[in-house]
Amino acid sequence: MSNEPVPDSGRYAGYGLSSDERVADEVSSHRRIPAGRPTAVLVGVRLPQDDDDKGGDGKTRKKRRRRERLRRGSTSIDEPDGGAVNEPAPADECFAIALFAYTKGDLYHAKDWFSVALGQMGDRTISSQGLKRSRILDYLAYVLYKQGHLQEALALTNELLVLEPGHERALNNRAHFERQLANELAAGGPRRKGDTGSAEDEEAIRHNAPHREGWYASAEFQRYKRLCRGQLLPGDFESVASNKPLVCRYHRPHAYFYLAPVKEEIAHWRPLIVLWHGIIGTAETATIRQLAEPRLRRATVQDPATGRLVTARYRISKSAWLQSVLHPAIENLDRRIELLTGLSVASAEELQVVNYGLGGHYEPHYDFAHRREVNSFERAQGNRIATLLYYLSDVPAGGATVFTDLGVRLLPTRGSAAFWFNLKRSGEGEMLTRHAACPVLHGSKWVMNKWFHERDQEFRRPCSLDSNE
Ligand SMILES: O=C(O)CCC(=O)C(=O)O
Numbered sequence: 425m426s427n428e429p430v431p432d433s434g435r436y437a438g439y440g441l442s443s444d445e446r447v448a449d450e451v452s453s454h455r456r457i458p459a460g461r462p463t464a465v466l467v468g469v470r471l472p473q474d475d476d477d478k479g480g481d482g483k484t485r486k487k488r489r490r491r492e493r494l495r496r497g498s499t500s501i502d503e504p505d506g507g508a509v510n511e512p513a514p515a516d517e518c519f520a521i522a523l524f525a526y527t528k529g530d531l532y533h534a535k536d537w538f539s540v541a542l543g544q545m546g547d548r549t550i551s552s553q554g555l556k557r558s559r560i561l562d563y564l565a566y567v568l569y570k571q572g573h574l575q576e577a578l579a580l581t582n583e584l585l586v587l588e589p590g591h592e593r594a595l596n597n598r599a600h601f602e603r604q605l606a607n608e609l610a611a612g613g614p615r616r617k618g619d620t621g622s623a624e625d626e627e628a629i630r631h632n633a634p635h636r637e638g639w640y641a642s643a644e645f646q647r648y649k650r651l652c653r654g655q656l657l658p659g660d661f662e663s664v665a666s667n668k669p670l671v672c673r674y675h676r677p678h679a680y681f682y683l684a685p686v687k688e689e690i691a692h693w694r695p696l697i698v699l700w701h702g703i704i705g706t707a708e709t710a711t712i713r714q715l716a717e718p719r720l721r722r723a724t725v726q727d728p729a730t731g732r733l734v735t736a737r738y739r740i741s742k743s744a745w746l747q748s749v750l751h752p753a754i755e756n757l758d759r760r761i762e763l764l765t766g767l768s769v770a771s772a773e774e775l776q777v778v779n780y781g782l783g784g785h786y787e788p789h790y791d792f793a794h795r796r797e798v799n800s801f802e803r804a805q806g807n808r809i810a811t812l813l814y815y816l817s818d819v820p821a822g823g824a825t826v827f828t829d830l831g832v833r834l835l836p837t838r839g840s841a842a843f844w845f846n847l848k849r850s851g852e853g854e855m856l857t858r859h860a861a862c863p864v865l866h867g868s869k870w871v872m873n874k875w876f877h878e879r880d881q882e883f884r885r886p887c888s889l890d891s892n893e
């Protein structure tokens with residue numbers, strides 16, 4: 425890659441900091457890059473042309489008006505056309521939204537919306553409104569390149585060149601992408617984790633790094649906030665404190681429970697998430713909180729790269745580990761939950777008691793380890809097959825446990841516990857178990873995790889031939 429400023433730089437962009445003010449001015453005056461952005465100048469890759477804004481015929485004015493309408497009318501660019509979320513927006517509309525995000529420098533949403541626009545095109549090379557597929561490819565390739573997804577950028581550029589073999593900018597960009605890929609290969613792989621943009625990497629990034637680029641603007645973070653606020657959509661679920669119809673039953677998984685069945689509330693069917701009410705008494709709760717209090721330390725998470733425990737902004741709480749031998753109350757609890765879950769606690773982790781203060785929270789995450797994480801599969805006990813999350817306190821406001829992919833919101837009630845399997849029967853992680861602890865808004869929240877592991881469950885939860893189970 426050349427760091428030389430390109431003569432006709434108004435039409436170019438690339439990357440790498442340049443001290444050349446002239447180039448900086450010219451590039452920032454390009455319509456696509458709003459003035460006032462940092463003068464990190466891109467050199468080498470040509471930006472798509474803004475031919476849409478050229479001239480002033482009626483069609484263009486209409487497009488401008490529509491874009492204006494989108495700018496003014498839509499508070500959230502997650503909602504195509506200001507809220508018609510159920511109607512598939514036409515490719516042209518999605519493209520307009522993508523361009524809006526792009527001009528604002530919001531490449532994260534631009535990428536999503538260019539992708540949606542491309543999807544809405546189906547097999548067409550031109551939409552009924554005259555939007556060319558090649559134009560979307562041109563922008564999307566550039567955005568992907570800017571986000572470090574070189575291989576995807578190259579693939580889309582190649583697709584563009586099939587449609588328009590003489591496309592000058594695409595030819596230049598292809599050469600540049602190929603050169604850079606070759607350099608990276610020679611240097612021993614991509615620049616940083618996730619750069620290749622493969623599905624595998626995307627998954628690893630989602631798994632391990634809630635604070636990836638654009639996280640706070642992401643659709644998932646918006647869902648997390650919405651569920652935490654209790655703004656439920658049709659089909660979402662909220663547990664017992666709401667006045668929604670409940671799906672409850674008496675649960676007698678073992679003779680032990682015949683006289684005193686467990687009150688089970690089904691929060692979600694597939695994957696199954698249940699709430700068991702009244703499974704831990706007031707005295708037991710108090711004992712556990714007392715045992716935990718002197719042992720509480722700022723909670724940590726495992727750094728996926730190094731395997732070390734570190735504090736993280738996305739998990740604000742204090743936690744303590746309690747060995748079963750510490751108190752007969754814990755041993756009792758262990759026996760009861762073996763009968764209740766049908767799982768063995770022999771391979772389970774010790775009890776983890778967690779206390780969240782005001783504002784304490786844990787952003788969306790999985791409880792199971794991703795296969796790429798350091799140490800994730802070396803553990804003799806295997807991965808975290810299931811989670812039993814006890815609520816040791818009520819929370820006056822905030823503090824719900826929410827499942828961001830499922831639209832499930834569980835309200836902490838002292839004495840209840842949530843239970844779900846993190847792994848499918850095949851041992852694969854159940855990606856729909858993504859969940860979070862909402863910020864506590866009033867009071868404090870006490871919970872306790874019991875994480876069961878795969879080891880010893882062979883006959884208790886056998887494998888299945890159906891990989892979806
Ligand atoms: O506190 C909660 O509601 C959830 C906690 C959790 O997900 C965890 O500790 O892994």
Ligand SMILES: [Fe+2]
Pocket residue numbers: 789790791859
């Ligand atoms: Fe969790």
